[in-house]
Each structure stands twice: as structure tokens, then as C-alpha cells.
Amino acid sequence: MPKIEVNEGLFFSLLGRRMERAELDLALQSAKAELDEWDTGTGGAGSAASDDGASARVIKIELNDTNRPDLWSTAGLARQLRLKDGATRPNYPFFSRQGEVQAASRRVIVEESVGSVRPFLAGFCVSGRGIDEAFLKDMIQTQEKLAWNFGRKRRSISMGIYRSAKIQWPVLYRAVEPRSVRFVPLQETREMDLLQILAEHPKGREYASILEGEPLHPLLLDSAGDVLSYPPIINSADLGAVQVGDTELFIELTGTDLPSVTLASSIVACDFADLGWKIEPVMVEYPWTTPFGRSVVFPWYFQKPLGIEAGRASRLLGKSLNVQQVALALSVMGSSVDIHGQYVSAWPAEYRNDFLHQVDLIEDIMIGVGMEYFTPERPRDFTIGRLTPIELLSRKAKGLLVGLGYQEMIYNYLGSGKDYLEKMGIDGTKVIRVANPMTENYEYVRNSPMPGLLGTESISSKAAYPHRIFEVGKVAFRDDGQNYGVSTRQYLGALSVHADSDFNEVSSQVATLLFYLNREFSVEEPVAGAEDPRFIPGRQAIMMYRGTAIGVYGEVHPRVLSAWGIGLPAAAVELDLDLLLA
Amino acid sequence: MDARSIAKSLHPLEVKVLLHYGPQEDLDAGRLIHDLGYKEGQANQAFSWLSAKALATEAGRSARIVYELTPFGRQAAVSGTAEERILKHLADTGPARLPDIVLALGLEQKDVGSAFGQLSKEGALSLDGEKRAVLDPTWFVTAHANGKKPRLAIVHDLIAKAAASADGIIDDAELNAAGKSAMAGIAKKRGAGDSVFRTADREIVTYRLSLSTMDVRIALQAEGLTGDELGPVTSDILARRSWEGATFRPYNVKSPTARLMPGRRNPYVEFLESVKDKLVSLGFEEFDGGLVETEFWNSDALFMPQFHSARDIHDVYHLADPVKAKSIEEPYLSRVATAHETGGESGSRGWNYSFDKEFTKRLILRSQGTVLSARQLPTAKVPGKYFGIARCFRYDRVDATHLSDFYQTEGIVIGEDVNLRTLLGFLEMFAVEVAGAKEVKYVPGYFPFTEPSIEVHIKHPVLGWFELGGSGIFRPEVTESLGVKAPVLAWGIGIDRMALMALGLNDLRELFSPDLENVRYRRAKL
Structure with missing residues (x-):
């Protein structure tokens, strides 16, 4: 934003x-x-x-x-x-449109060569009383915001401003071999070729990726052969250096999408017009036919009208509006409107093109009428509220663990490979790794609540013992059988750490938990060689429910405890609650 | 503390001391044992408690010698010493040889030998020609003549006295010369297993009660406390009904309590559950979903164009492996693609670009809870109300106001007749019922998937004005593509600020604190 x-x-x-x-x-x-x-x-x-x-x-x-x-x-x-605030819609008579083209004394000639790299250009000239400090600053800001936010960081739109008095018309827009041209860019004093600019100029380095792999690079030059700019990278230090006091300017926008470039040029033209500048249209001649014609005189109005029935707007807004109210509201938001019976046709303002659907008009009507016009209304539809089955089961399990003396914890789901893999002693083939982590501290999605619980123990040795903690929350892991190749599950994890914690404690607690959850489960020993590395071999049990392994409990392996810096014995359980709903 | 409070806080062992003694007296454990019938441990306990309350102070220390009855001595107290038993045996059965006495009395041979030696030295008995021990019939009278007390009787008295005392101890200072002389024969310092007494060195600590105990004593008397009140209620007291007519020792109900560590819910999770319960009470059904999503459901289905700036590589986390979903559900994929490209049948002109059906399969970590709303649409009931509190992931530097993963609370309302004003009605309900707001305002907002869009701002009693959430009516490009014809209100509310306030925190990271002590002490204000 x-x-x-x-x-x-x-x-x-x-x-x-x-x-x-x-x-x-x-x-x-x-x-x-x-x-x-x-x-x-x-x-x-x-x-x-x-x-x-x-x-x-x-x-x-x-x-x-x-x-x-x-x-x-x-x-x-x-x-x-x-x-x-009540002002009338401004009039922008300098716009050309289908069947109503303004006279243009200056031309830009687009050459075939830009077709594959940056094919579109829109431009116009302005003359006025001279740029002051505040307006110059504002113009540079407009240029930046349009190119950055609307033009995807200059990729689809960039803008240049030039002193038009020094330009030999017509201006030529062509693509050139980047070593073949040298000029002095802004913020430099020496001539550089285009590749040099990309490699050495700060703006070149910032935007070089836009032209990566392109054999020919866009260039704007005048009939005398002087460079105006190297779009979308940098202006020339001569023709492209605008200063306070300049009274005649040429403004152009290049890009990859003609409607976007055209709209951006319309926005800038309306801004200049509002400040009292005279807009002088420029004809851009394409070597091919564009959606707006082969020669386009900018500023060019290309927007299409959209109609809305007053009743349709009233229904979605929940408030009866007549066709006059709808028309007025739309015009307050800048559209020019025609009323046909119950319909209003809205021609978007010259500087807008955001009506994709009637609902966009309806929002304009809402704002145009004013929010204060719409009062809240209680819903009348009756629906039954309910929690998910897994939420209800989780709450039951949490209540039982609290009764068993456990403190509930809650942890983040992203963590480091050190915590999730290394310290747990697992190989990590099932753990999901983020391709673009911000730091290695948030590189993996957790596959178990245990690292969180052990992390707590590792920093809580000063807290009074016994430590009995648990968490119920999501985990995710790779699962090739799924469409996404991953599964998300609701897991319960509990950890007991104190001088006497052992297998018997956790096994009794697990049995109690499952008894009161009313799930008959049985216990199996892991197959030799397939033990869970997080637990001591021979002191770990696999929980079976309806023929499926649903969890594991036992004494945490001293190798894991030592990796976490834990100096007391620990017993833990990890249980897939989703499988208990099966 | 005033005297009355002190009086009420005293243990019966202290009460009795204060009632019995005045501030001028030198007190030691022996006196308490003697006067109050305390065991030595009780006496020491009483001094220790009184000292801690500054009601007594140590006045001096001195060493003393005591004689403690051994187990052997306790046996003698019951059945008599070897000497006594030999004399009695001979008086009852007449002269007997020593081996026969050993057999008859079940004594050790050496004990009988030494007893005989001692008694014959004192003239109580002698051996006759058949080597039998014979009583001297005149000895008893001679030994007791002129009020004399024979050693044998003195020893008997010493044993009886020690056995009668609470701790089986006789203080050396209590003995006269004859007593000391008799004790010397029956007490040993070391290896006293077969002696009657063990000799030990004890330190006597002398205490004096402070002057303030006089006030406490008056208070005790005023309260009617005697130190004979009942202590803990025991099964014995109940069985014997000994509480009847008795009074109970009053406890200091203001004494500091012990710290317990109960099993306990996490306050932040409880807060989240309270929000869920609130929404359920408003008729919303909960939905849930996976942490990993596709670009399709996370953004494309929400009509966010694939070139949208919020979809840059540095705004969402994507997966290293697997990278893509195997497929995207049809007909939704085709319909969404068409909506993006030309608007399809939604009445929209679309975004007018070429939709990338491979890019849309890319797997990412869910970045917005609205995913769940989109996923619910194909199977949603009309009318229907749904919500979820979903863990979402954002490519943000973690600090006090940003987390890499956090909860979003989102939902939808579907109904043939829902509209902007019903949306405001729901926002008002959330503001009042969930956030406890008194004032609410609605401001036009912008979200790529809703039109119109509304932000709701509330005046919270503590936090002041802030944005509670965003909402709107789903764009037809979203709903029509997912098979819903009725209008759908979509909303999301930010509850983390309320959670921080409720928990007295000001750093989002604290909500997920791994610190056990920290979590144990944390309390919700509401």
C-alpha cells in the first residue's frame, strides 16, 4: 500500500x-x-x-x-x-478518444525493434508557469509511485520527464544493441554505454533484472540523435534533467501493457491540468496496430462505460436508492453519467480504470452517497453454530491433561533445522522446508510438538519442578499420497521432566487419557531397527487404534536431552488426534 | 503485629510456655520437660518458634553431663536388674549354683558373674561348700540400718526415675554423691550396649522471655487460649469424638500460602477459544484446513491477479519440496482462470492477462485465513455462517508487532438477502460482543477479493480507537467461480491486540512464549 x-x-x-x-x-x-x-x-x-x-x-x-x-x-x-466536498467534475478537453482526436503538433515514432522488449509508449507535452520546488518534488513522487506500485517496480510501467524545448522532434523510440550507444545518464558526468549503466549506475543495478536476457534494449532519442532516456532505467543528464523553473516539458511512459501505460499517462496529464498547466497532445505512431489504433494521440481516453440498475445497487447495499441518487453518487466519484430509465451508465473518470464489474460501481455509489447513510442491520437468517469435531476432541484432551497436572503451552510453527532436525536426531526426510526463509531460524515447518516442549525445558531449568507441559496444535509433514504431497494434522504432545519421570509415569498417564477419551487402544513395540530415535530403545511404545499407529510415548533419549541441554530425565508422548476421530 | 494477633498465631507449645513463665526466669529444655511435661524435642521447638518471633532470647549456654537409659536399661526397668533378679531367685528357691541361675533366669553368664561378684563384695551373699550361692540372712537389715540406702536400692531408684521421665534422661546435676557413685557403676560413655545408662555431654541453652510476652499473655488469657486446643483434625479425633467439648486451635488465616503448580490451560489459547465460543454463539460454524496451500486457493480463487504486487516471492513462503500440487480441483481451476482472463460468466471484464495454470499449483504456507473461506464456498450451505481461527504465515522480520506465523480470525456469511447493511450488522455484533466496544465506525476499505470493502474501527475501553477488522462482500468473480450465486459477506477480525491487552502484554512474541515460569504466572485480565 x-x-x-x-x-x-x-x-x-x-x-x-x-x-x-x-x-x-x-x-x-x-x-x-x-x-x-x-x-x-x-x-x-x-x-x-x-x-x-x-x-x-x-x-x-x-x-x-x-x-x-x-x-x-x-x-x-x-x-x-x-x-x-461538492465541487463539479473537472473538464479535461485535451483528451482524445475514438472519433474525437485532438490536434497534435509533435510526434513520437515507435520502431519495430521495441516490440519484443517494451512495446508501448504514451506521452504528451505540457507548458505552464514554471515548476516550483513543491511541484517538482510531487512529480518525482508520482513518477515513483506509478512505476513502483502500479508499474510493478518499473517492470510494466516507467516514466520519464524531459525539457521539451531542447528536443528535436519527432522523438524516436527504438531498441538498440546495448554496447552501441553511449550517453551521460543522470547523476553521472561521463558517457557510459547501456551495459555499463546496468553494471555501474545505482539505478542500473537496481533495475537491471528487468532487461536481463534481452539482446536489444529500449532507448528514447530525438531526431538530432541525442538520448532522452534509457527506459526503464535512467534519463539522460542533458535532455532528461528537469529543474525548478522549467516551463515546457515532455512526459512519456513506456511499458508492457498499453492500457496501463495509457491510464498512467492520463493520470499525470490530469494532475498537470489541475495545477493550471496546458496539456499539448503528442501523436505516437506505432509500426503495428494497437488496440487503440496505429497512431494514438495521447492523452487518450480508452475506458468503457459500465451500466448499473438502481435496484441492483439498492439490493447489494441494503438501502433503497433511486436512479438520481445513484447517478449523483457516481458523479461525485468522478464518473460522467447518463440516466436511461432505471439504468445509469457510468463513463469512468479519465484518470480511473478500476470498474471491472458492477460491484465496483456499487462501491463507488456507497462512498459517493456516504457511509453515514448506511446503518447496521441485524441478520435475519437462522444458522446453527458449531465447533469442528477435532476442536471438541482437542478440548476434551486438554481438560484431561490439565487434570493430570500439565501446563498448556503454545508455540510457533516455523523453526530452525537445528531445533527440528539436529537436536531431535531425526533424518528430516518428512519435514517440510521453506524454499525462501527469511532467516534459518524460520526455515522448517514443524512436524511435531516435541521440539517446542523440549525448547521450553531447555530454558526453564530454574522453574520449580516438576515440569509437566503439553500442547495441542497443528503439525505438517510430507505425505506423497496427498495431492499436495503434504499432510496437516492436529497433534497432542506432552512432556514430563523431573527427577523421577520415567516410562511408567507417561504410560499410566497415556492410558488414563485414552480411557477418558473413550478410545480403546493397544500398545506395540517398535520393530527392531525401526525405533523412534527420539526415545530410548526398549522404553518406547507405539499406540495402536483401529489397526493404525496413532502415536508414540516413552522415555526421551539422553542423546536428545543432551542436545537440548536438559539435565533431568524426561518422558513424552506424541499423539495424532485426527486419527482418533477415524 | 499487636499482642492479640501474636497470641492468635501461637502454637500450643508456645502458649503454654507464655502462660507458665514470666520474663525474669531462666528457662531451658529441662524445665519445660519437668514443668510442662514436654518432650525434649517439643521444648526445643517451643524455644525456636518463640525466638523467631522475638518473644524469647537466648540468655546463655552451659555444658552438662546426662545419663540416658539404654535399651538394656529399659529392659531392667521392667524386669529388674540382674542383681535384683538373682537375689529374688535365691530368696524364692534357696541356694543355687551359678550355672543353674544363668539357666533359670535366662541371663548371660558374664552378667551373672559380675552381679555375684558385686553382691558378695557387699556381703549380700556368699558361696557354700557345694559352690552354691547362698543369701546372707542378715544383710538386708544391716544394709538398711539407720536409714542407710544400699547401692542396689539407689540403682533401682535411678532406673525407675529415668524410665519415668519423658526422654529417659537423668541430669548429672540432679544426683547426690551416692547417686553419682552408683551411676558410675552402671553408666558407660562408649560401648554402653550392655550397660544400663549411656553417659553423654549435653549443651544447655538458657532462654528468657521478652517483656512483650506479658502483653501476649494477657491477650492469651483474654482469648481464653490455654494451649490445650485441638490441632489438626485426625481420624483418631473423629473416631474417638474427642472434638466434642474441645476447642480447636485457631490458625493464622493470614499466614503466607504455599506456591502450588496446578495443571493449567494456556491463557492465550483460552482467549482464542473464548473467541471461538463467542462466534459459535452467534451462529457460526467452525472450519479448518491445512497449513500448506496452493497459490490457487491462497490467492487465485480470491481473484488476486497473478501479477499482483502482494504475490511477489518475498511476501509468501513457498515450499522447497514438494514444489507443486499434483492437480487443482476442477471445475474450479478452469472457472477461476477464465474469471481472471476475461471475467467469464461473472459479469466481470477480468484482469485481462494470461492465467498461468502451472504457477497456480505452487505450494505455499497459507498466508491468509481467507483461504478457508474460499475453500468452504463450494460446499457451503445457503444460508450459512462459517468462521475459522487459522494459523497463517508471513514473510516478515519477527519483532514485537510481526510474527512469522500467527492467527487470523476469518469468516463468511452466505444468504440470498445479505447486503452491505447486514455486513455492518455483523461488524457491529463483533465489535460489541467479541471486542466489548462501545463505539463503532465503518470506513470504506480495499481488499482484492471484496467489493464493496469496509474496515471496522472500534473504540475499545482500554486501547482507544483502532481497526478491528476488514470485511466486504466477496466479488462475484470469487463466488461465481466457486459455484455460489448468493452474495457472500467476508470478514476478518484482528484479535491479537485484544489478546495482548487481556494478558497484559505488549509484544506479540510473548503470546507464544516458551518460558515455563512466565506462562505459569501469566493471567488473563478478563
Whole structure:
């Protein structure tokens, strides 16, 4: 979930009025956003921040909806709040659309060669009063959030901004042999070829994996042959270095998916327009036919309308809404709407493309109407509640173990190979290993409650004896007969440690437990050579229930005790409770 | 403690001492044995307890010699000494040869020999011509003439006195010259097995009662305590009904209690079970599932696109071996794939990408409890309510607020008529019934598998405002693919913060504490 910093002065000027903390908190709900941090300086929490110094302060905001990249900028977020606050939908006349294409004096020519590596580009120019510090910072943030969160860390979208006045049009987008081109990238003073940039430039190293294995790399250059950028890695230090005061810019986005790249360019264009910049469309000429045509003039409106019946929305929201209410709510959320009888057609706002299904419209209606409009209603359906059979059996077993003097414990399910395998003296062929552990301390899924119990004993020698502890919980292990190749079971494990603990103690307790669980079980000796290495040979018993081995108990092997640093005798039982339900 | 409390806390052995003696007196075990009929151990116990309460202090120590009756001596106290028995035998049956006396009395030959030697030296008997021992008929009178006491009688008295005392001991200081002389003949320091007395060195400790015992004594008298009250109720007391008319020694009901270590449930598990019980009481049926899941059920079935950023390699744990499930259940695999690609019959336009049917088989550790909700859908009853508290795994650095595995509480409500307001109704029920909240607010939220989505925030009496959980109505792309036509409310509530508060903890790792002492002392506040 992206977090953004908005410039306080810029934000409130775009919003049209100042808000206090409590009001902003509430207003942000319409954007599924949360106020993360707002140091209002002298005012303190809750007080009305003064205008003084607002342009130097930032508000940190967390945005929850990953399908609304339009909200990840100062202008975009302010726009949503402004609409909810009663403002009319902004007009963005610079958009081209099917049958209504704007004039474009500048062109970008996409060459065949980028088709296999990064085939799509959208772009436009802007001119205005000059970039100030706050807006430049905001623009860099927008670029980062779009490319990182929406563009999967630049893999599917990256963005570049250039000083358009110095560009010799048309601009060319082509793929080149990476050793064949040299230019000075941003944050550098020397010319480097593309592979050098990937190997030596910090941005190159960070994003090199995107171009791994590609014979040709994307490059953007102007008609004079000067490099604009090396997408999605780095801009040129010359044409691609934007500074405070620049009044004419070229903005482009490249990527692997045309709708995403197009939407991202629309979002940026609307942000510039809201800040009073003039958007100058650019024609991008493809060597092949795209879903939007062979030549596409950006910003391009490609979204499709989606219709909803007022009754459908009312049913899912549990509140009767008429068609006017539905239309109004949708338009508050930025859509442009037409009413046809009981239906509302919603054309998504230029900067949005998140209506996959009618339910997405319904949520917009909910937010547009306002949460306060919907009151909780008690459910009317009658259903019977019940616990699972294994939960009920587990609770019975826990009650009996408590009666036998055992303290219940609960452990994590991930642990180290040292604890789960080495110290237990088992070979581990059935133990599940995580392929991408964060550390070796959380590398294996436990196959038994015993390591947890022994771990407790190993750190509890100062606790008053006797120690009788147990746990009922899940274990998992490899099981080739299953579709997943693994099984998850509910196990009971108990451990008794004190000077006189022995086989007789645990065998009597196991017999008592099973007696009161009302399960007839028998005991077998392990086959010679197939003893459980965790227990002393000759002092371990296999529990049999209906012809199946359900568990084992006995005296813990001194080799295991010594591996855990335990200095007293211990007896333990491990029991598969799921098998008792068979 | 005031005198009255002290008085009530005293043991009968202490009570009697305080009632019997004043602060000026030098007391020792001997006096208590003599005056109060204590055994030596009881006397020492009384001094020890009184000293611990500062009611008595040691006044001095001195050494003394005591004579302790041996088992042999105790036998003599019952049936007489060898000398006495020989005299009596001769008086009853007339002169007898020594071997015959040994046989008749069942004595050791050496004992008869030494007794005869001693008696003949004192003139009580002699041997006649047939080597028979014969009584001197005048000896008894001579020996007792002028109030004299023969050694034989002195020895008899010493034995009788020792046998009558509680511990079979005679203090050397109690003996006169004749007594000392007689004792010298019958007591030995070492190898006293065949002697009547064993000589021993004892240390006498003298105590004095403190002045404050005068107040305690008054209090004892005021309470009517005599030290003769009954102690523990025994089967003997019950059988003899000796409690009738007697009073019971009052115990100090405020005395510190012993630490016990009962078998006990784990407070965190109990908390989890209480949440389960609450949900069952609200009509929810529990579901459960495996720790290992496929990408399919963990995410794809929930309409999270395979390119979603939350599905990166560093957000879930996957298995080293096996890596993939053998198959994914049909028709769900095909339907879910279609929903992702084009929306299928769900009315959605889909995510518009090519669904990877191999990737979807990848095995991972369950990362969200919603898996269980998805798995329940194909067989769910309508109407139906289900929940589970599921252990989930996250690729997070473990710290006070993150665990590698932890519980999520999740559930679904299916019904032809459920809607946003019923969802709010459930959230309100959870807030009030499960979390004990007084104020609730509902905020639009975002989850990939629900639309609309709602977060519920509550004002907890202790924690203040916080997000209790997330919820929403399952997207039709989720439900239709899994064969459910009715709307499905899905919810998850975070109960760990409440658990921490209930247990007085502030670190999530503590919930799974392996430290036994720590867990033994842990108590739930609620």
C-alpha cells in the first residue's frame, strides 16, 4: 500500500479550502486513505494549522486501494476530496478518444525493434508557469509511485520527464544493441554505454533484472540523435534533467501493457491540468496496430462505460436508492453519467480504470452517497453454530491433561533445522522446508510438538519442578499420497521432566487419557531397527487404534536431552488426534 | 503485629510456655520437660518458634553431663536388674549354683558373674561348700540400718526415675554423691550396649522471655487460649469424638500460602477459544484446513491477479519440496482462470492477462485465513455462517508487532438477502460482543477479493480507537467461480491486540512464549 507525502500548501490550495485534522481524517475516507502523520507545527494536534509555513510542511498519507493509482499524488488526492466536498467534475478537453482526436503538433515514432522488449509508449507535452520546488518534488513522487506500485517496480510501467524545448522532434523510440550507444545518464558526468549503466549506475543495478536476457534494449532519442532516456532505467543528464523553473516539458511512459501505460499517462496529464498547466497532445505512431489504433494521440481516453440498475445497487447495499441518487453518487466519484430509465451508465473518470464489474460501481455509489447513510442491520437468517469435531476432541484432551497436572503451552510453527532436525536426531526426510526463509531460524515447518516442549525445558531449568507441559496444535509433514504431497494434522504432545519421570509415569498417564477419551487402544513395540530415535530403545511404545499407529510415548533419549541441554530425565508422548476421530 | 494477633498465631507449645513463665526466669529444655511435661524435642521447638518471633532470647549456654537409659536399661526397668533378679531367685528357691541361675533366669553368664561378684563384695551373699550361692540372712537389715540406702536400692531408684521421665534422661546435676557413685557403676560413655545408662555431654541453652510476652499473655488469657486446643483434625479425633467439648486451635488465616503448580490451560489459547465460543454463539460454524496451500486457493480463487504486487516471492513462503500440487480441483481451476482472463460468466471484464495454470499449483504456507473461506464456498450451505481461527504465515522480520506465523480470525456469511447493511450488522455484533466496544465506525476499505470493502474501527475501553477488522462482500468473480450465486459477506477480525491487552502484554512474541515460569504466572485480565 503506497504512502505519499503531500505538500500542505499545495494540497489545500488544490482542495479549495483548508481542513482541520479531524475533518481531513473523515474526508480521506472517500479515498480509502488514512492520515499517517501531519506535523502542523505550532498548532498542535487537532488545531487549525495556519497558512504560515504550510508550503514547507508535508502531510503523510497512506492509500489502501491498489487499483486507484490516480490518488497517489497531491493533485489526484485533492481532486477526489474536492469532488466529495461538492465541487463539479473537472473538464479535461485535451483528451482524445475514438472519433474525437485532438490536434497534435509533435510526434513520437515507435520502431519495430521495441516490440519484443517494451512495446508501448504514451506521452504528451505540457507548458505552464514554471515548476516550483513543491511541484517538482510531487512529480518525482508520482513518477515513483506509478512505476513502483502500479508499474510493478518499473517492470510494466516507467516514466520519464524531459525539457521539451531542447528536443528535436519527432522523438524516436527504438531498441538498440546495448554496447552501441553511449550517453551521460543522470547523476553521472561521463558517457557510459547501456551495459555499463546496468553494471555501474545505482539505478542500473537496481533495475537491471528487468532487461536481463534481452539482446536489444529500449532507448528514447530525438531526431538530432541525442538520448532522452534509457527506459526503464535512467534519463539522460542533458535532455532528461528537469529543474525548478522549467516551463515546457515532455512526459512519456513506456511499458508492457498499453492500457496501463495509457491510464498512467492520463493520470499525470490530469494532475498537470489541475495545477493550471496546458496539456499539448503528442501523436505516437506505432509500426503495428494497437488496440487503440496505429497512431494514438495521447492523452487518450480508452475506458468503457459500465451500466448499473438502481435496484441492483439498492439490493447489494441494503438501502433503497433511486436512479438520481445513484447517478449523483457516481458523479461525485468522478464518473460522467447518463440516466436511461432505471439504468445509469457510468463513463469512468479519465484518470480511473478500476470498474471491472458492477460491484465496483456499487462501491463507488456507497462512498459517493456516504457511509453515514448506511446503518447496521441485524441478520435475519437462522444458522446453527458449531465447533469442528477435532476442536471438541482437542478440548476434551486438554481438560484431561490439565487434570493430570500439565501446563498448556503454545508455540510457533516455523523453526530452525537445528531445533527440528539436529537436536531431535531425526533424518528430516518428512519435514517440510521453506524454499525462501527469511532467516534459518524460520526455515522448517514443524512436524511435531516435541521440539517446542523440549525448547521450553531447555530454558526453564530454574522453574520449580516438576515440569509437566503439553500442547495441542497443528503439525505438517510430507505425505506423497496427498495431492499436495503434504499432510496437516492436529497433534497432542506432552512432556514430563523431573527427577523421577520415567516410562511408567507417561504410560499410566497415556492410558488414563485414552480411557477418558473413550478410545480403546493397544500398545506395540517398535520393530527392531525401526525405533523412534527420539526415545530410548526398549522404553518406547507405539499406540495402536483401529489397526493404525496413532502415536508414540516413552522415555526421551539422553542423546536428545543432551542436545537440548536438559539435565533431568524426561518422558513424552506424541499423539495424532485426527486419527482418533477415524 | 499487636499482642492479640501474636497470641492468635501461637502454637500450643508456645502458649503454654507464655502462660507458665514470666520474663525474669531462666528457662531451658529441662524445665519445660519437668514443668510442662514436654518432650525434649517439643521444648526445643517451643524455644525456636518463640525466638523467631522475638518473644524469647537466648540468655546463655552451659555444658552438662546426662545419663540416658539404654535399651538394656529399659529392659531392667521392667524386669529388674540382674542383681535384683538373682537375689529374688535365691530368696524364692534357696541356694543355687551359678550355672543353674544363668539357666533359670535366662541371663548371660558374664552378667551373672559380675552381679555375684558385686553382691558378695557387699556381703549380700556368699558361696557354700557345694559352690552354691547362698543369701546372707542378715544383710538386708544391716544394709538398711539407720536409714542407710544400699547401692542396689539407689540403682533401682535411678532406673525407675529415668524410665519415668519423658526422654529417659537423668541430669548429672540432679544426683547426690551416692547417686553419682552408683551411676558410675552402671553408666558407660562408649560401648554402653550392655550397660544400663549411656553417659553423654549435653549443651544447655538458657532462654528468657521478652517483656512483650506479658502483653501476649494477657491477650492469651483474654482469648481464653490455654494451649490445650485441638490441632489438626485426625481420624483418631473423629473416631474417638474427642472434638466434642474441645476447642480447636485457631490458625493464622493470614499466614503466607504455599506456591502450588496446578495443571493449567494456556491463557492465550483460552482467549482464542473464548473467541471461538463467542462466534459459535452467534451462529457460526467452525472450519479448518491445512497449513500448506496452493497459490490457487491462497490467492487465485480470491481473484488476486497473478501479477499482483502482494504475490511477489518475498511476501509468501513457498515450499522447497514438494514444489507443486499434483492437480487443482476442477471445475474450479478452469472457472477461476477464465474469471481472471476475461471475467467469464461473472459479469466481470477480468484482469485481462494470461492465467498461468502451472504457477497456480505452487505450494505455499497459507498466508491468509481467507483461504478457508474460499475453500468452504463450494460446499457451503445457503444460508450459512462459517468462521475459522487459522494459523497463517508471513514473510516478515519477527519483532514485537510481526510474527512469522500467527492467527487470523476469518469468516463468511452466505444468504440470498445479505447486503452491505447486514455486513455492518455483523461488524457491529463483533465489535460489541467479541471486542466489548462501545463505539463503532465503518470506513470504506480495499481488499482484492471484496467489493464493496469496509474496515471496522472500534473504540475499545482500554486501547482507544483502532481497526478491528476488514470485511466486504466477496466479488462475484470469487463466488461465481466457486459455484455460489448468493452474495457472500467476508470478514476478518484482528484479535491479537485484544489478546495482548487481556494478558497484559505488549509484544506479540510473548503470546507464544516458551518460558515455563512466565506462562505459569501469566493471567488473563478478563
